Amino acid sequence: MSELRGRFLRFFYENREKRIVFASHMNADIDALSSIYALHSVFPNSVMAIDGKMDEPGRIFAERAGISPVKLSSLRNEDYDGLVVADTSAPSMLKSAEGWRILMIIDHHRENENSLKADIVLRDSSASATAEMVAGLLPSVSKEAAFALACGIVSDSARFKGGRTNTFKTLVSMMEIAGVDYPEVLGYGEPEPSMELKELVLRSLKKMRVERHGGYMISTVKVRDDESFVASALSDFADAAFVGRWKRSEGETKVSARGRKGMPVPLNEVMAQIGREFGGAGGGHAKAAGASAKGRPEIVLKRCVEILKGRL
Ligand SMILES: [Mn+2]
Numbered sequence: 001m002s003e004l005r006g007r008f009l010r011f012f013y014e015n016r017e018k019r020i021v022f023a024s025h026m027n028a029d030i031d032a033l034s035s036i037y038a039l040h041s042v043f044p045n046s047v048m049a050i051d052g053k054m055d056e057p058g059r060i061f062a063e064r065a066g067i068s069p070v071k072l073s074s075l076r077n078e079d080y081d082g083l084v085v086a087d088t089s090a091p092s093m094l095k096s097a098e099g100w101r102i103l104m105i106i107d108h109h110r111e112n113e114n115s116l117k118a119d120i121v122l123r124d125s126s127a128s129a130t131a132e133m134v135a136g137l138l139p140s141v142s143k144e145a146a147f148a149l150a151c152g153i154v155s156d157s158a159r160f161k162g163g164r165t166n167t168f169k170t171l172v173s174m175m176e177i178a179g180v181d182y183p184e185v186l187g188y189g190e191p192e193p194s195m196e197l198k199e200l201v202l203r204s205l206k207k208m209r210v211e212r213h214g215g216y217m218i219s220t221v222k223v224r225d226d227e228s229f230v231a232s233a234l235s236d237f238a239d240a241a242f243v244g245r246w247k248r249s250e251g252e253t254k255v256s257a258r259g260r261k262g263m264p265v266p267l268n269e270v271m272a273q274i275g276r277e278f279g280g281a282g283g284g285h286a287k288a289a290g291a292s293a294k295g296r297p298e299i300v301l302k303r304c305v306e307i308l309k310g311r312l
Contacts, residue, residue, distance in 0.1 A: 004122045008137040011104060011120060012042065018081040019045050023072050023097065025088035026052040027228065030061045030189060034152030035086040035106070035130040037067045038145035042138055049075060051094045056226050057155065060191040065148055072096040087130040089115040089123070092281040092292055108133055112272060112283050128163045129156030135170045146177035147185070154189030158232070161261060161287060193229070200226060201233045204243075208234070213309050216240065216263070220301040228290065231256035235287075239263050242304040244297035252280060252292050253300045259287040265311045273307055274300065 022039045024032035028050040036048045048069035054062060062068065073096040077083075082103040088094055089107045091114060102118035108127040127133045131152025135141060141149070153171050157163045175185060193201075200223060208221040219238035223230050227243040234241035235258035245254045255274060257267040268284045271291035275282030278300060282291030293300045 002136065004124060004133070005137050007120060008106075008122060009139060012139060015081070015103070016043055017045060018043070019047075019079070020103065021047050021049050021072065021075060021080050021083050021100075022086060023049040023051070023083055023094065024069075024086050025090070025093035026050070026095070027058075028054040028069070029058045029087075029155065029228075031129045031131050031152040031156035032087040033058050033062050033067050033069070034065075034148035034155075035134045036069065037065070037148045038131070038134050038138060038141065039084065039086060039106075041142055041145045042140065047075070047080075051096045056194065056197050056229055057191050060194070061151060061155075061188055064188060064191070065144075065151070067148070077101070085116060085118065086134070089121075090281055090283060091116055106130060106133055106137070109284060110268065112281075114281065126164060128160075128167045129153045131156065132167055132170050135174055136166075141174070141177055143178050146174040147180060147188075150174040150178060150180070150185045151189035154185055158288065159186075159190065162285070197226060197229060200224075201230050204230050204234075210238070211305060214312055216312060218242075218305055218308060220244070220305060222246070222297045222301065227254055228256040228258075231258040232288075234258070235260055240265075240267065240308055242301050244301045246297050250292075252294050253278075253297045255282075255291045255293060255300060255304060257284075257289045257291075257304065261287075263287060265308055267308075270304060270307050270311070274304060277303065 022036040040048045049072040050069045077100045082101040084104045086106045104120040105118040106122045110125045131149040135149045211218045216239040220242045227245040231241045231243040239260045266286040268289040271282030271289040274291040278293030278295045280292035
């Protein structure tokens with residue numbers, strides 16, 4: 001038994017009857033949703049919560065899979081024994097966690113200076129998805145949870161742009177428990193985008209700036225919504241895509257960065273630097289990262305490109 005699994009099971013046997021809130025990050029994606037759903041399934045008195053809305057693929061997945069988390073801000077912390085946070089460690093991604101006791105964090109993102117504090121931290125940055133971790137932690141996995149976790153793995157590994165032997169082993173065992181085959185998982189794990197989302201991507205091409213640097217194509221664009229989806233779409237061709245969205249109410253830009261297979265610079269490091277320079281926060285994975293930055297999108301995106309070029 002792995003060390004992480006041992007620690008999780010100890011927590012499980014001590015806390016299984018407690019009123020725990022399983023929460024994940026804002027713009028909850030399929031990995032976040034499938035992880036809190038599977039965790040929630042073995043704690044009978046728990047609830048699922050997210051911070052704000054889901055991202056578009058997450059919303060479609062949750063609807064089809066019947067996963068309906070509440071908003072964390074709608075819960076009173078005195079009514080619960082504490083919070084378990086999955087798929088993020090960044091305070092900026094889970095602002096409603098303020099004032100809550102965090103019993104445990106389960107995450108595959110790298111730790112950074114201002115990560116959330118918790119009694120127990122189960123972190124494995126070599127896992128391609130938090131769902132991959134959760135599948136290996138639970139004492140038992142129901143058919144429904146197995147299906148959700150399989151979708152989380154397919155989705156967060158970006159259909160295996162990332163992944164290790166254990167990713168595939170876990171996916172196979174989840175599909176076996178769920179009694180489904182790959183096309184069905186892919187159908188949920190990578191849902192058909194809505195017409196609005198397709199239109200958003202296609203229209204963003206017109207406003208996109210493209211730059212060639214050495215052997216790399218770098219693209220930037222500002223969008224109204226769904227920056228992570230647009231960045232993923234652009235990174236089918238751009239070696240690095242930076243997509244910014246201005247959040248007027250917060251006076252900040254949300255940036256999503258995605259890289260193609262051959263991108264040698266870890267984009268989470270570029271995003272962390274953006275966070276530092278613009279009084280925000282940044283992190284994530286080498287080929288899928290994000291930041292919030294106190295600055296206008298035009299300026300922040302320009303700086304993303306400068307930092308990247310400086311390191312290529
Ligand atoms: Mn994830």
